[in-house]
Amino acid sequence: MELISKGAEADIYKGRWAGLDAIYKVRASKPYMISELDERLRRERTVREARMMLAARQVVPTPFIFYVGNSIIVMEDVGRRRLKEELGNKPTEARILGEYLGRLHSVGIMHGDPNTSNVIFNESSNRWYIIDFGLSLHTRRFEDFATDVHLVNEVFIVQHQEVYEEAFRSFLDGYSSVTENAGLIVEKVKEIERRGRYARRRSFIF
Amino acid sequence: MDRGRIVGLGIESTAHTFGASVMTEKGAILSNVKDVYRPPAGSGIHPRDASRHHSEVAPSVIKRALSEAGVSFGDLSFVAYSAGPGLGPCLKVGATLARFISSYYRKPIIPVHHGVGHVELGMLLTGAVDPLVVLISGGHTMLLARAGKRWRVFGETLDITLGQLIDQFGRAIGLPSPAGPLVEDLAKKGRRYVSLPYIVKGNDLSYSGIISEVKRIIKKESPEDLAFSVQETAFSMLAETSERALALLKKSEVMVVGGVAANTRLREMLDAASSRHGAQLKVVPPAYAGDCGAQIAWVGHLYFLNGVYTKPENAWVDQSWRIDEVDLAWS
Structure with missing residues (x-):
């Protein structure tokens, strides 16, 4: 199998499964963690990711799951074209991340790691997919939804600084268009960012 | 060796430590004197008591810094002080003294960000060029990288810092602050891992859940096992988020600075996390990991060499100055 990327949380391989192109997401053991913690995290996150991907499928495109093991998920290969690379030329594309996040929140799912590397364009179905549910959870708390929005803001500041204003506005437009309580959640985001360490003048735009 | 000709004084007074250091523009540390306020065991740092301590020790610390360096006030090219972030009353002690020295001896004055001090002194002492910075002290738990004229987060x-977690844990089991080394020793005797909340959200982390859970189970578990479990959980979270930043930024160096950098177990974990991504770990020498005057003196030089300084009437403090708002005058 071919290693595609080595993340912090898992290694991603490209391979085949029952005659189909497949992605193997492997949560390898971390040599620096004590085994109790390492095993707990790998098991918990693998199971959680598989469950949440299934739950999310009712409202957003996520890859089809072929197999779930102890610390491995084999899933449909939806491609390599990431939203991350598209935003520079077309900041308004950020809208799709907003829509998907809003739809997830509407059914009580916090993504936990929403960023532009986790939104992938599938050429054959002509649709964007959202992936990487290892840190996600079922919740009804506005605080959790607001944390997702805060994380997007942080990622945009760091990775899409040149197009930040337009991209983040597009994201919020998409988010508000499908989220019933968007206004209240956005208020909560401001509260989180005020609470952050010395966050007084953080550049959160509205 | 040419030690340099320009000498500057740096004064540090953000929290526990009152420190003063004289350095040259070539980075030679001619003196680095400090006196650390130690609150009674089991209680935290009270800003008023700490600032009283600082006012009492300040004259002798500064005098010693000058005499060990073999210079007088007249020889100084500037005086730099920590302007934030930190405890208001403590910051004011350093700022007031710096302002006095600046106006009485007619020297330029330079306000310095405490966190930038940790980072830039680390760059000088470790020789790191373009690292992912892990800044871990009482006031900061941050992953940083240089982007243009700013350190970017x-x-x-999302809540308390790693330093605060360790101090609060230490206090909960009756240790004096700062509790870092004592907690580290206890942890070495821990045998059993007690499950604690492990909270990573994107590239951010949250430590407040750990301290709440520890307080809930404190009577049921031994201090050794708790210390071990707190360290393992908190450090693993930091190592994981560092890995996430490394995977994103593809840096070849990781530099660890701040008081908690002195912890051996943490260094071991960050070393393993870095090597998974082909990066080399560089750690600030233990003597300069904690708060000290040298971190302020060195940043003072970086500004002074680039012509950035001000007059005493412009001296200010900012308790909640964010590191990513600091304009860096040097490349």
């Missing part, structure tokens, strides 16, 4: 704590 790539991940940070």
Whole structure:
């Protein structure tokens, strides 16, 4: 199998499964963690990711799951074209991340790691997919939804600084268009960012 | 060796430590004197008591810094002080003294960000060029990388810092602050891992859940096992978020600075996390990991060499100055 990327949380391989192109997401053991913690995290996150991907499928495109093991998920290969690379030329594309996040929140799912590397364009179905549910959870708390929005803001500041204003506005437009309580959640985001360490003048735009 | 000709004084007074250091523009540390306020065991740092301590020791610390360096006030090219972030009353002690020296001896004055001090002194002492910075002290738990004229934040704590977690844990089991080394010793005797909340959100992390859970189970578990479990959980979270930042930024160096950098177990974990991504770990020498005057003196030089300084009437403090708002005058 071919290693595609080595993340912090898992290694991603490209391979085949029952005659189909497949992605193997492997949560390898971390040599620096004590085994109790390492095993707990790998098991918990693998199971959680598989469950949440299934739950999310009712409202957003996520890859089809072929197999779930102890610390491995084999899933449909939806491609390599990431939203991350598209935003520079077309900041308004950020809208799709907003829509998907809003739809997830509407059914009580916090993504936990929403960023532009986790939104992938599938050429054959002509649709964007959202992936990487290892840190996600079922919740009804506005605080959790607001944390997702805060994380997007942080990622945009760091990775899409040149197009930040337009991209983040597009994201919020998409988010508000499908989220019933968007206004209240956005208020909560401001509260989180005020609470952050010395966050007084953080550049959160509205 | 040419030690340099320009000498500057740096004064540090953000929290526990009152420190003063004389350095040259070539980075030679001619003196680095400090006196650390130690609150009674089991209680935290009270800003008023700490600032009283600082006012009492300040004259002798500064005098010693000058005499050990073999210079007088007249020889100084500037005086730099920590302007934030930190405890208001403590910051004011350093700022007031710096302002006095600046106006009485007619020297330029330079306000310095405490966190930038940790980072830039680390760059000088470790020789790191373009690292992912892990800044871990009482006031900061942040992952940083240089972007243009700013240090940019790539991940940070959503609530308390790693230093605060360890101090609060220490206090809960009756240790004096700062509790870092004592907690580290206890942890070495821990045998059993007690499950604690492990909270990573994107590139950010949250430590407040750990302290709440520890307080809930404190009577049921031994201090050794708790210390071990707190360290393992908190450090693993930091190592994981560092890995996330490394995977994103593809840096070849990781530099660890701040008081908690002195912890051996943490260094071991960050070393393993870095090597998974082909990066080399560089750690600030233990003597300069904690708060000290040298971190302020060195940043003072970086500004002074680039012509950035001010007059005493412009001296100010900012308790909540964010590191990513600091304009850096040097490349």
